[in-house]
Structures are given as C-alpha cells and as structure tokens.
Amino acid sequence: MNPFKSSIYWRLLIWFCVANLLVLFLGSFLTQRFIEYTTAVEINWTALAQDANQNYESGGAPALASWVAQQRHEGVDATLYEKGQALSPVRLPSSIQQSLPGWFDAGRDILLQPRPGLYLSVQQVVGSDGHVRYLVALSRTHTRLRPQTRAKILLGVQLTLSLLFIGLVGWWVARSVARPVEALRDATRRMAAGELSTRVGRQGGMAHDELAQLAQDFDAMAERIEALVVHDRGVLQDLSHELRSPLARLHLILDLAQRSRDAAEADAYFDQAELEIVRLDRMTGEMLALSRLEGSIPGMSCEKLDLVELVRGCVEQAGLEAQARHIELRLTSPSTPVIVSGSASLLERALDNLIGNAIKFSAEGGDVEVLVHVADGIAEISVRDRGPGVPEVELESLFRPFFRGSNAVRADGHGLGLAIVQRVVKIHGGELRASNRDGGGLDVRLRLPLAAADARV
Numbered sequence: 377m378n379p380f381k382s383s384i385y386w387r388l389l390i391w392f393c394v395a396n397l398l399v400l401f402l403g404s405f406l407t408q409r410f411i412e413y414t415t416a417v418e419i420n421w422t423a424l425a426q427d428a429n430q431n432y433e434s435g436g437a438p439a440l441a442s443w444v445a446q447q448r449h450e451g452v453d454a455t456l457y458e459k460g461q462a463l464s465p466v467r468l469p470s471s472i473q474q475s476l477p478g479w480f481d482a483g484r485d486i487l488l489q490p491r492p493g494l495y496l497s498v499q500q501v502v503g504s505d506g507h508v509r510y511l512v513a514l515s516r517t518h519t520r521l522r523p524q525t526r527a528k529i530l531l532g533v534q535l536t537l538s539l540l541f542i543g544l545v546g547w548w549v550a551r552s553v554a555r556p557v558e559a560l561r562d563a564t565r566r567m568a569a570g571e572l573s574t575r576v577g578r579q580g581g582m583a584h585d586e587l588a589q590l591a592q593d594f595d596a597m598a599e600r601i602e603a604l605v606v607h608d609r610g611v612l613q614d615l616s617h618e619l620r621s622p623l624a625r626l627h628l629i630l631d632l633a634q635r636s637r638d639a640a641e642a643d644a645y646f647d648q649a650e651l652e653i654v655r656l657d658r659m660t661g662e663m664l665a666l667s668r669l670e671g672s673i674p675g676m677s678c679e680k681l682d683l684v685e686l687v688r689g690c691v692e693q694a695g696l697e698a699q700a701r702h703i704e705l706r707l708t709s710p711s712t713p714v715i716v717s718g719s720a721s722l723l724e725r726a727l728d729n730l731i732g733n734a735i736k737f738s739a740e741g742g743d744v745e746v747l748v749h750v751a752d753g754i755a756e757i758s759v760r761d762r763g764p765g766v767p768e769v770e771l772e773s774l775f776r777p778f779f780r781g782s783n784a785v786r787a788d789g790h791g792l793g794l795a796i797v798q799r800v801v802k803i804h805g806g807e808l809r810a811s812n813r814d815g816g817g818l819d820v821r822l823r824l825p826l827a828a829a830d831a832r833v
C-alpha cells in the first residue's frame with residue numbers, strides 16, 4: 377500500500393507539523409517574555425555611562441573602543457558622545473541620529489523605547505576634566521543578557537516545548553490508534569468465544585481512516601458470519617424436521633416388506649420405498665440449493681443474457697410435462713431481445729420452478745400463460761395459471777421455505793420451489809410478487825433490471 381495514500385500517514389504528518397509550528401512561535405514568544413520579565417539583572421544606565429567615561433579617561437579612544445566591543449558582546453550597543461561627535465563608532469538608526477542633537481541640548485537623561493523590543497538610553501556624565509559627555513546606548517532588552525545566554529534560553533524553551541507537544545501529539549495519536557485496535561481485539565475474542573452478535577461499531581472519536589474502515593469490514597464480516605450460521609442452523613432444523621416423516625414412512629415400508637408373504641408383495645413395498653428415496657433425494661437437493669443461494673455461495677458469474685430466449689427455452693422444456701396433463705402452455709414475448717445481466721443457470725432454475733409450479737397446480741385441460749414485457753427499464757416475466765390460487769392471508773408467506781398453502785395439500789412438493797425462485801431473484805437485484813387472478817388462479821411476476829446499456833422504456 378502506498379503510504380502517501382494513507383489517511384493515517386497524513387494525519388500524523390499534519391499534527392506533527394502543527395506541533396512544530398507551535399513550538400517555533402510559542403517558543404520564541406515565551407523566550408522573549410522570559411528574558412524580559414524573569415531576568416533579575418536590569419541595566420543600570422547611569423553606572424554604564426560612568427564606566428564608559430572612566431575607560432575613556434584612563435585609556436583614551438582605544439580603551440573606549442575595547443569597552444564598546446565588550447558591551448556589544450553582552451547585547452548593548454553603546455558609545456560616548458562629546459561635542460556632538462561619537463568618540464567610538466556605533467551603529468544607530470538614522471532617526472535616532474537625527475534626534476541626538478536635540479536630546480544633547482536638553483541636558484537631561486533620557487530612556488526611551490522607540491519600538492517594541494528596543495530600548496534607547498541617553499545619559500549625561502561629567503568627566504574629571506570638566507567635559508560633558510553623553511552615553512548613547514541601544515539594547516534589545518531592558519536587562520543585561522549576553523546573546524549566547526539568550527540563545528541558550530531560547531534553545532532550552534524550544535526543547536522543552538518540543539518534548540511537551542510531541543509527547544501530547546504522540547499520546548493523542550497512540551490513543552486514537554489504540555482505541556479501535558483494542559475494540560477490534562476485544563470483538564475478535566468475543567466472536568471467537570461464540571458471541572456471533574459482536575460488533576465493533578463506531579468508537580468515540582474514531583476517524584475516517586483505515587482503522588475505521590477495518591472496523592466496518594469486521595462488522596460486515598461478523599454480520600455475514602452470523603447470518604450464515606443462523607441460516608445453516610435453520611436449514612439443519614428444517615431439514616431434520618422435514619426428513620423425519622419420509623424416513624418414518626421408509627422405515628415402515630421396509631418393515632412391511634420384510635414381513636411380506638411372497639416376493640410380489642415385497643416388490644410392491646420396495647417400489648414404494650424407492651419412491652420415498654427419490655422424494656428424499658429431491659428434497660435434500662432443493663434444500664442444498666436453497667442454502668447455497670441464501671449464503672451467496674454459488675460464485676455466480678454475471679453475463680448479459682437475452683431473457684426472451686431464456687424463457688423460450690424453459691417453456692419448451694416444460695412442454696412435455698404440460699402435454700402429459702393436457703395443459704396448454706402459451707408464451708407471449710417481444711420480438712426484440714430483452715437483455716439482462718445475471719447467471720443463466722440460476723435464472724433458468726427459477727423459471728423452471730415457476731413454470732413447473734404453475735403446471736402442477738393447474739387442473740387437467742387448463743392453460744398456463746408466460747408473458748415477457750419491458751417497462752420503465754424493468755423486464756417482467758409473468759407466469760399465470762388457473763389453479764386454486766392462494767388465500768390472501770397466505771400470499772406473504774408463499775415464498776417462505778417449507779410453506780405449503782392450504783390449497784396445496786393435494787399437490788406433491790416440499791414448499792421449497794418458490795423459496796428458491798425468490799433467492800435467485802434477490803441476488804439478481806430483482807423482486808418477486810404473487811397475486812390471485814380474477815376468476816381463479818395465481819399470477820407470479822418476476823421483475824429484473826435491464827442491463828445498463830439496454831435500459832429503455
């Protein structure tokens with residue numbers, strides 16, 4: 377996975393950049409305030425002026441230059457003026473240079489702050505020779521602090537803030553990562569212990585990142601596993617219940633066959649036993665098919681199909697069964713192809729069940745209609761019979777596994793055919809409806825979406 381596409385990577389990068397910027401600006405601010413308000417040694421401007429004058433009188437201009445260099449090293453730009461002239465070069469802003477004559481003429485000490493973070497002092501001092509001189513000094517702080525000391529304080533403050541902010545950001549990131557990981561770990565343990573209803577859910581503060589997506593995937597997996605396990609348990613319960621009766625009949629038939637007086641009588645019982653075995657095999661196959669469909673196990677590969685051709689083939693296959701019962705089987709379909717996307721084998725199985733169900737419940741000499749038409753981007757197959765129909769209160773239960781309506785007691789079956797049809801339609805994104813026809817009979821409508829490139833009205 378490319379780390380640059382990871383939201384966790386970008387979240388970490390952004391927060392550490394924010395922390396560094398905070399350290400930079402807040403460190404400089406706090407250092408300046410620390411120097412301003414916590415350094416106890418304030419500059420004594422008067423003593424500084426006397427010290428400068430003493431050095432000048434004892435050693436002249438060279439001694440004064442040495443003193444100026446020492447003060448500059450300690451963070452103060454200062455020199456002596458006599459008769460308006462600097463006795464040692466000093467760097468002063470032009471605005472201050474222009475104001476110096478007026479300040480000298482005033483004949484008094486001055487302490488100004490021309491702008492924030494800059495202090496200016498003009499101090500009058502009288503030498504032992506009676507000459508009046510003026511100390512002109514500039515300092516970035518109101519305290520005597522060497523630049524090296526100031527740099528060390530700044531470094532110390534920034535280092536402390538860096539550790540503090542990095543610790544806080546690291547704690548927050550570790551907490552935001554550890555919480556969903558711990559939730560996933562706990563959910564995994566509970567699910568392994570058999571608590572299939574376990575879900576991670578959305579933890580408080582969980583971001584929309586890979587961990588949140590992992591939690592969602594886990595919940596989807598857990599929900600799927602729970603549904604499959606519940607379904608399999610239901611299938612086993614239903615199958616065990618439904619197998620009980622035919623197995624009991626088979627046991628009775630075989631017992632009667634053993635007690636038969638001759639081979640002819642035993643053969644009749646064996647024929648009945650064979651019929652029961654065929655019924656058991658058919659019911660088991662239908663149950664397994666239903667289980668695979670409900671579990672989405674068949675590995676369905678979608679392809680574009682002509683629904684008209686598919687229905688026509690199913691009608692032709694059901695023709696022999698319809699002829700055997702003297703039932704007229706009619707197909708009405710468009711002359712143009714109706715293209716849907718899905719599995720041909722599954723759709724064919726569903727259509728076989730629908731048509732076979734209609735034939736089974738139709739009286740001899742009746743008719744079954746199969747209609748195919750398209751409306752509003754939906755392909756609809758309608759299978760209509762003239763059988764006994766279904767009571768209105770039972771229509772909603774018609775597609776439930778093992779459900780057999782009150783009108784179906786005289787027909788052979790296990791109540792699985794329509795349940796299989798519904799599962800096939802569901803995995804194809806369609807819907808299945810049943811309604812009673814006027815005059816008797818059932819109308820089952822199978823609706824499927826047309827393939828994207830073929831949708832039309």
